Amino acid sequence: MILVVAQSLSKTYATDSVEVKAVQGVSFEITAGSFLSFVGPSGSGKTTLLNLIGCLDKPTSGSLTVAGVDVARLDRAQAAAFRGENIGFVFQSFNLMPVLTAFENIEYPLVMVQNKLPGERRTRVLELLQAVGMSDQKNKFPDQLSGGQKQRIAIARALVTQPKLVLADEPTANLDHETAYTIIRLMKKMRNDLNTTFIFSTHDTRIIGEAEIICTLEDGKLVRCEEAHG
């Protein structure tokens, strides 16, 4: 099943004097259950492309379908609802809510986005805490956790709503190599267990090795996508 379809997708940023073509005429398809990485030099358009797929930004031209929905057509509120239903996010700097505990951070999307009942919330959060190996840290606040631990919580938060797709822009850039590696392994394990599609971007060559499909961007253009075996 195809989850993401992009056709001649472009994004141009118009600043005062110059136009920056951050993404230019990119076409690709991503199958559900993929473990895919966008790679490329700084400024090649990875973040821009992930933002488009994540419905955080709108394409300048071309078409983009995510989970069968033409996402370019969604207005603000619809896009928010769509993200809440279908997409999980993992951020480079973890972005946990500092006033909530690990448990509450994972629970957040179920409360504030999906309005799930407390019983169901609890079961799901406990399951994910277990899956990311953080059960014993569940009552700690983010500032009491290490970077790797924070990112584990963030991954659990991204998955708690059972999204079709998890997007992670440089999820390991703020971690040391060893932790980065365990985080990417954890992401892959979650994909294996839940069959959720993972799309991430990275600079780190050792992390790239873990991706199953590697798509290379250069100057906003998709140079190639190839299957690798991590």
Next chain:
Amino acid sequence: MGNLFKIALRNLRRYKRRTALTISLIAFGVIFVLVFVSITGSFKQLMITQITDSYLGDLQIHRRGYVASIENLPLNLNLTPAQVSVIEKGLDNIQEVEARSERIKFGALFSTFAETTNIRINGVYPEKEFATCPRMASRIIQGEKGIGALQKGKILVPELLARGFKTKIGDTVVVVATNKDGSVNGKTFVVSGILESATGPGGRDGYIHFEDAVEILRLQGKEVSEIAVRVKSLGRVGEVAQNIRARLDGEGQKQEQSGFEIHTWSQLSPFANIANMIDVMTFFIKLMLIAIVLISILNVMIMAVYERVREIGTIAAIGTSPRKILSLFLVEGFSLGVTGAVVGVLLALGIIAVLNLLKLSFTFGQSAGLILAPTIAPLDVLTASVMVIVVSLLASAQPAYKASRMEPIDALRHV
């Protein structure tokens, strides 16, 4: 909803000092307003009863035109016996009327045989006068403190006059007056008491028995200058006046050309202006409270939104609807307002209780040793609290709206 409050309260706890400062500011404003309202309110109440219970009565009925020339105490503008009987019958049928006192007011000469001066005299029925103005008895600073002081042939002399003429209890004096037709008549009286002055016009009058006044002025039938009325609840004096007016107007028109006029204490006493000024001041102090709450909450919420741009970006990215984000910040401002209001109300009630224990005394005009007993009506507490909470919500609205309109990618990029 519970979760919105949980997050809002934790965010407020996160910036402890700032939150504490804002809450204290709001509480301070609430305390100021409530203590001010309570002190001035009690002061006003005390002053009003001081005036109404000393000599004025809560409202007065005259023949139309009398009050306009009250300085001259015009005998030709007295209520006629026919009018008086209409009014008395009317008043007897009105529940809210507690007591009434018919008075004959006239200017006279007061003579101790050695010296003579002008005096304003009220001829009254002692039982009725003491019932209508209950403080009369306590105003008698020397002599018999009761209705006995106003039996026929006795006179209550105002303090200032007594002091000037060195008049003593038991002295014999003469009161000489000109009647309506211009003929002069006099009568001797025994001084039965010295009357303490009260603030306002009429606070320095002398008093004799109604029938003595009739005799001096050679009145035919029951002519009366004014009828003072005491109502059961001073707060509702306006309503009662309206009620009496409705009842008397028609009948007055029928029986007599001139009719009646009814004035409440506030239309008769210059203290009403002070009372109004207090109300105006209270209004401006409430405005000040609104300004304090508005500025402090607005300030804190603008800071909160600015500091949490990335957090807003994060929750927006993961799908929190703009409306939820809006309510998150509204709830935060609301919580600040509620806490400030609660703390302020509790402290204000404490301060008011302490003021009552202290029994502060003060002097107003000629009345010394008045004890201030501030109280606060539940309605005033409620108004102030509701005002604070509503203004808190209004002040949070703009920053909250701004947060809800943020684009997640811009907010996430913010450092």
